[in-house]
Amino acid sequence: MSRGVDIAMKKQPRQRRAQVTVDAMVTAADELLCALPYESVTTNRIAERAGVGIGSLYQYFPNKESIVARVVTQWVETMVAEVAELLAGTARLELSEAALSMVKALFEVVDRNRVKVRLILEVIPYAFQIPAVAVLPQQLVLMAAQSQASFRDRLHFARPAAASYVLMVMSRASIIESVLHCPPHLDRRDVERTIADFIARILLGNETAAPAAA
Incomplete structure (x- = not known):
């Protein structure tokens, strides 16, 4: 891995609704990581499985590496x-x-x-x-x-x-x-x-x- 990969979240959820959204994305990433080859787990697939738009994912996670780190x-x-x-x-x-x-x-x-x-x-x-x-x-x-x-x-x-x-x-x-x-x-x-x-x-x-x- 290159040294520049960011595994930190962009921001923490502050409201209950936001926390539910983040939890759904993390759960989706968890399930996909355990079911698919690592290269096939993308932010688009995570967002789709979580039932959220890709924009919602990028509000909290800058990239795939960040959400995987959370998982x-x-x-x-x-x-x-x-x-x-x-x-x-x-x-x-x-x-x-x-x-x-x-x-x-x-x-x-x-x-x-x-x-x-x-x-x-x-x-x-x-x-x-x-x-x-x-x-x-x-x-x-x-x-x-x-x-x-x-x-x-x-x-x-x-x-x-x-x-x-x-x-x-x-x-x-x-x-x-x-x-x-x-x-x-x-x-x-x-x-x-x-x-x-x-x-x-x-x-x-x-x-x-x-x-x-x-």
Whole structure:
């Protein structure tokens, strides 16, 4: 993507009627992105599906990239909320169980939103310039740390903040790759347990981490 692409809205809706119009356009863009090739999703198609004139769309969004950025932001916010809900209470679990719960939560959310995740990671060329996507790694690291708060004093890292970041990046990459492109000869549950086992063993350093339960 060129550096000059504008992903900001022109203005925010201030009245109820305007908000309904913007919501309709965002919903239309969401549906089209999930149903059509990215190149086929145009502002004209979005406006038509939303039942508004193209002029109404351009009152709020300068281009296709801007409305797509709004859609992607909503996707990410929803997925983060889903992961947080699934991780609630994991701090009270043993480390191997907490790691498995975290991996399962990420697998479940990524799997449920696989079309959207693929669009963000592999299709939309400017996705990582969208603020909600750019801050996602830090959000996931914080959520993981909170879910394993009771184990912080047992970690064996000289640079725990960097270690948490690297571990989450590795885990996220493994989970996304497994959901989107898992080889047919592998069972996803085996992959889940293996990633969780790696996490537990790394976090416990020289201690013995029991393999994650099935």
